Amino acid sequence: MRTLAALVFPGFQTLDYFSPIEMLGDYGDEIEIITVAKGSDPVSSVHGQKIVIDKQLSEKYDYDLLFIPGGDSALNESEDEELMHWI
Numbered sequence: 001m002r003t004l005a006a007l008v009f010p011g012f013q014t015l016d017y018f019s020p021i022e023m024l025g026d027y028g029d030e031i032e033i034i035t036v037a038k039g040s041d042p043v044s045s046v047h048g049q050k051i052v053i054d055k056q057l058s059e060k061y062d063y064d065l066l067f068i069p070g071g072d073s074a075l076n077e078s079e080d081e082e083l084m085h086w087i
Helices: 014-025 081-086
Strands: 002-007 031-037 065-067
Touching: 002 014, 014 031, 014 065
Parallel strands: 002 031, 002 065
Antiparallel strands: none
């Protein structure tokens, strides 16, 4: 089984996250999807929906794949050194 880290950040684009996750979720036992963020609190999308986090960036984990949704706030997140180092 491969592990996929799905990174979320405040203001992530709802469609950019949930559409690919729905498609990837159809692979069942082939891919384990792990939602990752800087903190442990639920993260709000640009539309206000909150998503629960499985792991924090600070938790060491080897992922096979990395998924990063878009959103206007991604430009702000690109200035975060800790996040960029993790990526």
